[in-house]
Amino acid sequence: MTTSLADTAHETWMTEGACHDEDPDLFFPISESDAGGDQIRQARSVCDRCRVESDCLLYALNHRIKHGIWGGLTEQQRQSLIRSRRRRLKPAAGRSANASSGRG
């Protein structure tokens, strides 16, 4: 199996995560409501003291990871972040089109 430079970089930050010695199940709650809420709070408290939190979140976003808590965010929160990024980018594209057509 070939390992790319990017894969090696990921392995490096992953071993530095505050969750390295935690039970992995903590980061994969069954639901984001009710009983899962306590689990999410516990997992996020680990992420809050993690020095590679932004690397972790970026990895999850770039790899479109659907399940689990990454970078302190749940799946729903990551999806919400992606949607808000798209909304912010869309008007800019529209303004650009209007500007080039002389209507901007």
Ligand code: SF4
């Ligand atoms: S941000 Fe959270 S899930 Fe990601 S490496 Fe750190 S502790 Fe683990």
